Amino acid sequence: MPVAVKELGHVYMAGTPLESVALKDMSFTIQDGEFVGIIGHTGSGKSTLIQHLNGLIKPDTGTVIVDEIDLSDKNANLKEVRRRVGLVFQYPEYQLFEETVAQDIGFGPRNLGLSKEEIDRRVRAAVADVGLPESCLERSPFDLSGGQKRRVAIAGVLAMEPSVLILDEPTAGLDPTGREEILSLTAKWRQGGRTIVMVSHSMDDVARYADRILVLNQGRLAMQGTPRQVFSRQRELVKMGLDVPEVSKLCAALRERGFDLPDGMYDLKEMERAILQRVKGGKETC
Ligand SMILES: Nc1ncnc2c1ncn2[C@@H]1O[C@H](COP(=O)(O)OP(=O)(O)OP(=O)(O)O)[C@@H](O)[C@H]1O
Ligand SMILES: [Mg+2]
Structure with missing residues (x-):
């Protein structure tokens, strides 16, 4: 399910004194099964960009096409797009709210109107996919550690069985063990040909996992290429305030x-x- 972004632009609060141009003339395509890392200075437009990829934000200019569905089309089936493109926000654990882990992970599948058996199957598969034991299913999500809560939140998105999984800074705020756990799981989430898009501030993390890196700078796509191609342009990266x-x-x-x-x-x-x-x-x- 390729994702094609063409000449995408987005302005927050257009026409007001607080107007802010977040994305400008951005074009790229993500192919099936790719692991794409998105890096960029704070405020460079990373979160704004990924929210366009599942239709949460509509393009002001340009287009986003997911599996032949044009997301700017008034009649686009955005519910279907959101089922296929799963988005894990920054600090997703803040969105946990159910009494048990099982109920929380099963929230999305329940909304799809799936049978009890199918919801149960998906919840068990998702909890295994994030490396948690089934014994935690009946616990309150609020009794878990920070890293475990984050994994439960990610399991809730995996239970929708998306073909494209987008993660916005999935390791932010975790201790080194928690970071490593989440990072090593990204390889597993890729199994079965799933596409992964990971926003990260850590060059070492994207270098380890991404096939291709998009570098954003002030709302523009400043570079794209393999980690080798991108990291050989060290001087330009440093100029953009980025590390290598x-x-x-x-x-x-x-x-x-x-x-x-x-x-x-x-x-x-x-x-x-x-x-x-x-x-x-x-x-x-x-
Ligand atoms: N809801 C909003 N209303 C107004 N301006 C916004 C909004 N969200 C983001 N912006 C502005 O748009 C630009 C891009 O923000 P965005 O959050 O996409 O950047 P980012 O690369 O994800 O940053 P960070 O690394 O800090 O998460 C910034 O100038 C930001 O201030
Ligand atoms: Mg962001």
């Missing part, structure tokens, strides 16, 4: 000292191999 993965920084520092290493490396193992190769081959110059 630790490995890319180290490589750049080594290159400055005359070490012959390729541009855009971001993986520690890859860097280790490249250094060893050069040391063994006697090519090192420092």
